[in-house]
Amino acid sequence: MSCLTNAQPEYRLLFNYVPPVNTKEFERQYQASISQILSDLQSMAIVSNRLEAAVVEVGVSVQNLNEMVEDFLDQQERRSPKDQPIG
Numbered sequence: 001m002s003c004l005t006n007a008q009p010e011y012r013l014l015f016n017y018v019p020p021v022n023t024k025e026f027e028r029q030y031q032a033s034i035s036q037i038l039s040d041l042q043s044m045a046i047v048s049n050r051l052e053a054a055v056v057e058v059g060v061s062v063q064n065l066n067e068m069v070e071d072f073l074d075q076q077e078r079r080s081p082k083d084q085p086i087g
Helices: 023-079
Strands: none
């Protein structure tokens, strides 16, 4: 997950281009850059899936908490009606 641990990944062909000495070196740099980009994309997809699952879990927790609060408030209203005269 280099894209997560390194704020600015080094893609030699995209950002830090160094002219290759020959065609073989160009091909090596190209393949290394593509490999790193694909690895970073895969890592981001994994993180994205985990984040999505966490967001869904938090949403379910909020819904459950909301239901608990509504049930509690309903019980409180039944125990002490507002319209009873005082004294």
